Amino acid sequence: MADKPTGPFVPQPLPIKGVRGIDPNVFIDKDGQAYLYWSQGNIYGAKLKENMLELASEPKTLGELPTKGLKEGPYLFERKGIYYLTYPHVANKTERLEYATSTSPLGPFTVKGVIMDESPTGCWTNHHSLLQFNNQWYLFYHHNDLSPKFDKNRSVRIDSLSFAADGSIRKVTPTLRGVGLTDARQKIQIDRYSRLSKQGAAIAFLDTANTFRGGKRSSPAAPAGCSTTASRLAPKR
Template sequence: MKKQMVKRSAFAFMAVAALASGCQKAENNSETATQEQNNTSEKKYLSQPLVSDIYTADPSAHVFNGKIYIYPSHDIEAGTPENDNGDHFDMRDYHVFSMDSVGGKITDHGVALDIKDIPWAGRQLWAPDAAHKNGTYYLYFPVKDKQDIFRIGVATSTSPSGPFKPQPEPIPGSFSIDPAVFTDTDGTSYMYFGGIWGGQLQRWQTGKYDSTAAPEPSGNVAALTPKMAKLSSDMLTFDGPVKDVVLLDKEGKKIMADDHDKRFFEAAWVHKYNGKYYFSYSTGDTHFINYAIGDSPAGPFTYQGVLLNPVEGWTNHHSIAEFKGKWYLFYHDTQLSGKTHLRNIKMTELKHRSDGTIETINPML
């Protein structure tokens, strides 16, 4: 498993190198590789880290009370061995960050939720998201339970910066990772979620958890779909069944499992622009953030292209938010550490073309 991760990590690095002249080839010696990664004088990044005193990743951004609030993962050096299931991403708490203006000071509001305060949690607090309704702020988070199965929990606060108090149990019927909550203009909220490989989505194909399932389907069969569910009015449970989010190619056919440049891997996000719904996601081992467009928050969504090309590092995870009339992409890379599991969040402007498509963003210049 570790050998496979190293191979795929090398692929990701080469993909970035194709985008950025002057990127050096990774060396086997970890110390040398880290020095090369940190040698920013020979690399040109589209944007710089928003936070540099701790490692942050998977930024979910929202505008609350006229400010940008960012809810990222908090990467740490946990000493957990690296593998394809992502056990080395062994996060244990969340920090919340805010900005009054783009390019301005970013404030760290401290620990918003700690794994030790979640009664049902076992290990690995992965990428969270947040929402607001009726004066309450909600933090949605995936964490493995004490049986090592990913579930999705929710915590509440009267402040967008927390601290957040978790519910005593995970959301009934929830599973896998990467919750992303979208609230439509009619006030209805939906959660999108799922991630394959370490995210365990492939283990739920029969409707029950199967620890023996393959990492993902292969061959000329439909790819696994992300999931969605309508949220209840109190934002604490699902209001109805979990449904598939259908992704189609431009010919109207389902995206196939072997099409790793297009198939869903993890990191679902939804935003609405000019009456259309944009579903964006990571392709995982090919390292793209793609997007698809639909006429309904439930889809189907038709693939349009690449939103963000591969970043430095293995994972690619994002969010999209509008602030003062402009749209922004929030993402991460490994500029500060050169290690796949110690990442730093960034942001850059995102531009919709007149026909509704999105200009592809290159994270390396």
């Protein structure tokens, strides 16, 4: 623990008593009460004492979640009085991101749906977090983009996330370009030019053994007003 976010941090001699598992997530409610969530086959939650080092309640199994398939990586947040418990779940072959809602931090929860489908490339895990910044919600998650042959090495992705009027989370489809604005006067990476996908274009690595060399556009001709290099797409001036 530390007395400021930047540390220095001092390891505690013992783990929190009564907690056995992985993927801890701490949520602090509007009234200041802190909760700890973790996973170990199921997902568990409990209140934390003010010192943040001891449980203030017995661990509760959040048993309203799916019983079939691995569940882990819980992340809880609150929005407009609704508590969202989000978690990776292996419903089929690999993890997808799902969520359940409640009017209480410890449930009971009702499963609502899928935030992000399984990866089409077969990356087995997908752990995540969600937060709001400047009135926009974002989903942080991971993939094996930088290690396509070994999905235990994971790189971070981010995409925008939104809610429907009834509070449900709209499913997020990876954009492969993340968030933010690209200066139209600058060269941009081919895989960040979203309109190419509508014209049947595809990209491929220049060298699959060294993916950091970049990529190339494989088809078709570049859109009018654009020219290409081996790894970038740039507007003509």
